[in-house]
Amino acid sequence: MAADLPAVETPGATTTTTAYRFLDLVFSLDVQEASLAPLLRELLVPTATHEQPVLHCAIERPRGAETLALRVGPDVVLTTDARPLFLAHVLWELNRRAIAASQHALLLHAAAAERDGASVLLSGPSGSGKSTLVAGLVASGFAYLTDDGVRVDANERRALAHPKPINLGRDVAAHFPSLARIPPEHRRWMGDEWYVTASWLGATTGCGSPPRLVCFPMYERGARTQVTPISRAEGLVLLAENAFNFTHLGGSAVSVLAEMLRPCVCYRIVSGDLDDAVQCLDDLFSGADPGRVIA
Amino acid sequence: VNGTGDDPRTMRPRPRADLVAQLLDDELVVYDATTRTLHHLNASATIFWTLCDGARTVEEIIEILAATTDGERTSIERDADELMTRLTNDSLIVAVEREPDDVSKRA
Numbered sequence: 119m120a121a122d123l124p125a126v127e128t129p130g131a132t133t134t135t136t137a138y139r140f141l142d143l144v145f146s147l148d149v150q151e152a153s154l155a156p157l158l159r160e161l162l163v164p165t166a167t168h169e170q171p172v173l174h175c176a177i178e179r180p181r182g183a184e185t186l187a188l189r190v191g192p193d194v195v196l197t198t199d200a201r202p203l204f205l206a207h208v209l210w211e212l213n214r215r216a217i218a219a220s221q222h223a224l225l226l227h228a229a230a231a232e233r234d235g236a237s238v239l240l241s242g243p244s245g246s247g248k249s250t251l252v253a254g255l256v257a258s259g260f261a262y263l264t265d266d267g268v269r270v271d272a273n274e275r276r277a278l279a280h281p282k283p284i285n286l287g288r289d290v291a292a293h294f295p296s297l298a299r300i301p302p303e304h305r306r307w308m309g310d311e312w313y314v315t316a317s318w319l320g321a322t323t324g325c326g327s328p329p330r331l332v333c334f335p336m337y338e339r340g341a342r343t344q345v346t347p348i349s350r351a352e353g354l355v356l357l358a359e360n361a362f363n364f365t366h367l368g369g370s371a372v373s374v375l376a377e378m379l380r381p382c383v384c385y386r387i388v389s390g391d392l393d394d395a396v397q398c399l400d401d402l403f404s405g406a407d408p409g410r411v412i413a
Numbered sequence: 414v415n416g417t418g419d420d421p422r423t424m425r426p427r428p429r430a431d432l433v434a435q436l437l438d439d440e441l442v443v444y445d446a447t448t449r450t451l452h453h454l455n456a457s458a459t460i461f462w463t464l465c466d467g468a469r470t471v472e473e474i475i476e477i478l479a480a481t482t483d484g485e486r487t488s489i490e491r492d493a494d495e496l497m498t499r500l501t502n503d504s505l506i507v508a509v510e511r512e513p514d515d516v517s518k519r520a
Contacts, residue, residue, distance in 0.1 A: 349437070349438060349440050350437040350438055350440075351435075351437040351438070351440035351441065351442050351453055351454075352440075352453060354435070354437060354442050354451075354453075355442060355451050355453045358451050359451075365449045368433075368444065368446050368449065369433035369444050369446055372433050372435050372442060372444045372451070373433070373435065376435040376437055376442070379437060380437070
């Protein structure tokens with residue numbers, strides 16, 4: 119897999135690195151920590167690109183030292199000797215910079231997956247269960263688009279892919295049998311927060327498609343799955359509230375959301391049971407009655 | 414809201430011209446760029462909003478709603494008053510001053 123990745127020359131570096139695209143940010147990442155490089159290459163391969171990077175990043179470990187450092191451009195932005203914390207912070211930092219660099223198009227705080235040329239959006243704040251639900255959809259046959267950060271194509275009203283690693287809690291990861299095959303040398307970089315790829319869940323990565331189903335999930339431990347239909351107008355307001363850059367784009371974003379939502383159905387969904395919630399989402403996506411709808 | 418006099422029912426409201434409004438099905442989403450806020454109007458509020466043309470008074474709008482909907486007049490009046498208070502507080506509507514009818518005639 120690694121041999122297929124496009125390589126770019128990093129100025130001043132002694133190794134070749136790979137370029138990746140997170141949203142509008144194309145960056146190179148030179149991983150000088152041998153035990154981390156294979157994991158990061160696997161995690162980031164869905165975002166690999168032949169484009170020329172505008173930002174050069176490096177993961178460095180001085181010879182003999184335990185401390186790891188993330189260098190972004192000329193600046194060291196993170197140092198730690200806690201390995202699980204380091205991986206989480208590297209991915210968080212890259213995603214944070216990608217969001218900051220992607221302000222010209224509407225960017226939703228949402229996860230997304232697609233099937234049959236249409237997508238399902240799961241929008242909500244951190245902790246609402248977006249990543250868990252999208253992992254469940256992906257494991258059930260949907261193609262992965264993103265676990266957070268849906269960019270909306272203003273012309274085609276498509277939800278575009280941002281296939282960054284899926285962030286799951288360790289307890290949630292245990293729910294997926296295929297993740298038990300993650301080798302120990304990868305697991306040592308993951309603590310309570312796991313990062314997985316769609317391929318590890320047995321799925322592919324999609325390109326993006328117009329949304330058909332827009333859901334606003336809320337995780338409640340032990341809750342039976344219940345869905346409540348909401349109007350498209352209410353869905354628009356909720357998507358705007360959960361957008362990264364709605365206030366920056368203003369009125370133009372209202373128009374984009376309205377046109378995107380016209381062919382969609384919108385629901386709030388409360389659940390504490392992943393399998394049940396995924397089946398419910400599949401039913402809603404397929405136009406079937408999930409039998410859990412509150413009028 | 415400017416120039417309404419003492420009785421809100423005599424006001425001739427119209428939406429502010431600089432708002433961005435999107436109709437989705439029978440509900441309206443209104444974006445106010447000055448405050449960077451979104452407002453969601455349900456179906457009945459959207460009907461009221463569309464009748465706010467700067468020519469009709471609130472009383473006249475209530476008359477139209479009472480004649481064209483199944484609701485009781487007292488309920489329609491209460492809803493209209495509450496909605497006017499909300500739209501006024503959110504500065505989404507302005508009152509149109511009617512041109513004095515007889516000025517040109519006198520001139």
